[in-house]
Amino acid sequence: MGLNLKDVALREKTSLESFNTRVVAIDAYNALYQFLSTIRGSDGMPLADLEGNTTSHLSGLMYRNASFLSMGIKPVWVFDGRSPSLKAAEIERRRQTKMDAAIKYEKAIADGDQEAARKYAQQVTSLKDGMVDQSKELLDLFGIPHIQAPSEGEATAARLTITGQAWAAASQDYDSILFGARRLVRNFTNNGRRKVPNRNFYVTVEPELILLERVLEGAGLSREQLVDMGIMIGTDFNPSGFYGIGPKKALKLIKKHGRLEDIPQVQEKLESTPYEEIRRIFLEPDVADVDEIRFGSVDHEGIIRYMTEHDFSPNRVGQALARMRKALEKKSQTLERWF
DNA sequence: CGGAAGCA
DNA sequence: TGCTTCCGG
Known part of the structure; x- marks a missing residue:
């Protein structure tokens, strides 16, 4: 959930382009939850394979990583481990919120209130172990490193920015800066304006950078x-x-x-x-000791096979990968022109 | 969410 | 060409 540090956290606008060649430690749970709650069909339910297993996380991960790699961004996904026992109350609070949302969802369906149904369906979102394993498999096929944190993922992500192994940590939560992340990027995504489903208004989400040093200096x-x-x-x-x-x-x-x-x-x-x-x-904080972060190569065929197994259209997946390959070729060409 | 179709 | 809406699984 994170804490409210908006008032002291000086934020500056940034762009994905400025992250070219940079390693960014991504709060995996944070991103996966976002995929699960926002990538949904018009009925408000998450995307699913033919057996009904949720696949929104795979869709989000594939497109997001293809886009990162296209832009020369080097993502490292950091997964949460065991939560500190002090988090039990917060976890219980979230569980309760979900149970309440499930009840409200049923009621909204019974009332035929689409907008409310969608809202509560999103709140019921839960990240299952199987989804985490699937996400790691997909990252492996992309050649993108992932790190298993012993405890809070944000703490290990923050550590990577301190050791210099990552330039920034990406998360929506401000906790990262309490964990000591030198740089935190919020809204580490492509889009500007977005329409909120079923409602007639837009929200602007732009990447923003928060520098720990500036926050501390600014607040004294x-x-x-x-x-x-x-x-x-x-x-x-x-x-x-x-x-x-x-x-x-x-x-x-x-x-x-x-x-x-x-x-x-x-x-x-x-x-x-x-x-x-x-x-x-x-x-x-209890953090992972990471010696070297290795980026591998993209297994195009493997990704298509994997996504197809989960009932994604091979055409769409192939197109996404082709787009990425094209972007990378263009990048290497402009680089060659310099030398 | 992010890509693609649809539209002016 | 740029913005809005639609849809994936």
Whole structure:
């Protein structure tokens, strides 16, 4: 879910083109959830093979990676491992939200309310183990590396930006910067304006870059203080945060007093919050040790075979790959002209 | 979501 | 040619 750091996180517009040749560590769960909830047919249900197994994640992954490679972007997909036990409450909260959504979905269907049905269907989305395995198989066929994080994927992605193995981490959640990601890209996708289904308006999604150093400088905080601020607002590890304290007040308090222990207003809350443990999760996270990130070659035939097994049209898949190959040829030609 | 068809 | 709508599985 992530925390609300909009107010302190200075964002600058960017473009996919500017990521040419760069390695980007992608929060795999974050992206896969997005695919599952947004790639849907007109009935609001996810895409599925002939047996009814969901395939939206495969569609999203294939087109997204083909597009990344076409643009010279080097994606590394980072998968979540076991969640810290402190996340249990948040996970339970999400489970409950899904159960509620399932009930609301049934009601919307009974009422014939299409728009509501679609909305709640999206909220029921869940990422199954099998989908994760399938996603890794597809990445292998693309020659695109994937890393299994021991714990939160965002933490390992952040680490890669610190070691210099990745230029940036891509996720929708701001948690990445608490984990220390030097650069975070949000909306790491192609499109500008998008119509929201069944409704008559558009939203603009443009890639945006958040630089940890600038966030800290801009707010006049250390990373430790940013984490403390996050704890007051609420993180996945203390979802409700401190009652009555939002981003504005949290910033003011942390700047005035320096650290949680010294803020008079929150002493009572601290007694019931494992704040030291939450700090450790962000500041000393359990991350994968990655020695070398290897990019392989694209197995065109293998991808077509794999996607076809999941009832994708071989024509469409072949076309997507042909487009990618063409883009890469063009790229190497313009490069040759320089030498 | 992202590609392609449809339309001015 | 550029923008909107449609559809994939």
